[in-house]
Amino acid sequence: MAARLAVSLAFLVLASLGAACDSPPQIVEISPGRGAQEVRTNAPVRIRFDRPVNKASVGASFNLLPAASGELAWPDASTLVFNHTTLRPDAEYEVILAPGYRDASGKSNPLRHSWKFHTEPPPALRSTTPAAGDQGVDPAAFLTLVFSREMDPASVGSALSFAPAADFSVRSDPGDAKRLVVAPQTLLDPSSHYELAIAPGAKDVDGNSLPAARLSFTTGPVRSLRRLITFIAGQTSSDPGTGVWMVDSGGFPRQLVAGPVDGFLWTADGLGLLVRRPGGSWEQVTLGSNQVRLPFSASWAAYLGEAAGYVYLDGRRLRRLLPDASTVDIATGVDEAAVSPDLARVAFSVHDLGGAEIRGYDVALRAQYRIQREALPISAIAWSPDGRRLAYLEESAGAGTLQLRVKTLGGAGTAATLATGSISRPVWSAGSNDLIFSAEIEVAGGASTRLFRLNTALPPPRLTSAGALPAAGPGDSWNPRPSPDGHQIAFLAGSPASAQVWLMNADGTGLARLTRFDAEAFPFSCREVHWGEP
Structure with missing residues (x-):
């Protein structure tokens, strides 16, 4: 009985195979589907058969109306793909497979197959x-x-x-x-x-x-660029830059001031820049207006306001250009200077054989006064946002080592050392007691330049990688600049020869790269970062 059942089943299978071999080739899958809407105009037409077919006969039977140029492709022996040029938008197309196409054994299908689809509308x-x-x-x-x-x-x-x-x-x-x-x-x-x-x-x-x-x-009047980050872009880290550029958090660098630039500073109102050209000449650039050449040559300069003129460093002479174009000498032997946020005072450093000191200059009274005396040279003077403290760097006995110190103005007028090491110029963060700077520290594999945010009321015992920002970042980082509201920090990272602008939140999170070297669009390295409003 079992033997007779096996023979019967074998007969049925053979009969089914014979029927399949005798039947014409069939379409089992199409794309786009019958009646499909908003079909992409570059989508290929695809037909899959139930068996390998004769490619020439299928190609001769295939048609698309309205006609479109293209090429037939065969990913495998049973699949036809028509790759065409872009079809007309918002149009009805009909795919036709005329009678007579054959399978690989020569069996012909006598029926005409067709279906329609509608393409997507044009963009708007x-x-x-x-x-x-x-x-x-x-x-x-x-x-x-x-x-x-x-x-x-x-x-x-x-x-x-x-x-x-x-x-x-x-x-x-x-x-x-x-x-x-x-x-x-x-x-x-x-x-x-x-x-x-x-x-x-x-x-x-x-x-x-x-x-x-x-x-x-x-367009309306020019507005402050306080949410933009400005910087110098150049072919190398040392050549005159190609101008002052600006970039926002979207990472779209644009040129703000053209021509070779050695340095720049923003005016207090955020509506203009002082730009230092190669050779020490200076220009005042007012946004949306003309550039004005200033009548002095200097390594540093700052704008004191329309009623007070300019202060600048000519060699080691600190001088002031008054609104009536006359010049006043403030001091000689000056190393560097910084203007208070309210533009009312200038702090500057001088040194002699007995040490160094920070002096103050009252802009309205045109009078000098001593702020702090130190045993060793002073640099990197920075006013706090409220004008009540000065941060600065003092050399120390160790080679290449600097002390970060803060002087409180008024009252007892004490000065305190907050950190020691290979520290860069500090910058105050708005609305806080924090100083931001870069310092070279030892990490696994050698020395690295990292960023630090230091609370002047609770300074750490030493600078280590555990306190650096960001915790995991782009490697060497320097030139930090806090945003006007203190919520973000812009900085440079990479190598000096190819440095790019980065941005992070003040706590080190939200790290983002804003500029990228591109041989065509942005073939530059970056330096001297400033926000668009001091």
Whole structure:
């Protein structure tokens, strides 16, 4: 009985195989599907058969209407793929497989197969910032364009233009693929009417063309750049820079001041810069206005306000240029100077055979006074935000070792040492007792330059990697600059020859790299970081 059952089953299997061999080849899978909507215009047409087929006969039977140029490909013997040029948007297409295509054994299918699908609509510009007709737009603002689908930034950039003309770059928003950011390479002119035009040629990532579009807006007066980080960019760490640049937390570097630059400082109102050119000449650059050459040569200079003029260091002579263009000598033998946040006082250091001292200069009274006497040379004077303390570095007996000291002004006027080591220029953090600086410390594998945030009321016994910021970071870091609100710290990291700008929260979290070396877009190293408002 079992033998007869096995024979019967074998007969059924053989009969089924014979029937399959006698049947014509069948379609078992299609893409796009029958009646599919909003099909991507660059999506290939794919047909899979139930068996290997004769490729030539299938190719001769295949058609797409309306016609589109392309090529047939065969990933395997039973799958046809038609890779075509971009189809028309918002159009109905029909895939046809005419009768007569055969399988590999020669069996022919006598039926006509067809199905239709509808392609996606063309891309559209959904919204913009600024909106059409907006007034008072910040001249430093980026423009954002939001589309109905992901766009090709290169084609949009090629089709886009400003009137009046302005150089710009275009980048996709990492958080939203449908959003493009347009960044003018410099500040737009204040109180000016602009028109942004997108000509035919802009395409989405599928190759569909965007209809032409226009956007007009009017800029307002220049505003403070307090949320931007400014720095010098150059081919190397030592050559004259290519200008003063600016970058925001989005990592979009733009040039603020053109030409070779050796150094710069922001004016107290955040609306202008003092720029030192190679050779020691200085210019005052007012945002949205002209650059004015100043009538002095100096290694350092600062603006005291419209009613007080400028103070500058000519060799080792500290001098003042008054608003009437006359010059007053303040002191000789000066090593360096710093202006108080309220612009009312200047602290400067001098040294002699008996040691060094910090002196003060009252801008209104034009009078000097002694602040602190030390046994060894003094450098890196920094005023606290409230003007009540001075931080500075004093040399110590150890080679290459400096003491970080803080002098309290008024009252008992005490001075205290907070840290010792290979310490860089300290900077006060706004609204706090904290000093921020870099120092070289010993770590596993050798010496490393790290950042520190030191509470002047609770200084650590020594500087170690356990107290450095960030805890795990980009390696050597220096030139820290706290933001005007004290919540973030910008700094340089890498090697001096290829340093780039980084940003982190004041507690060392939220580490982000803002500039990247790029042989075409940004072939520079960075130095001398400052926020856009002191």
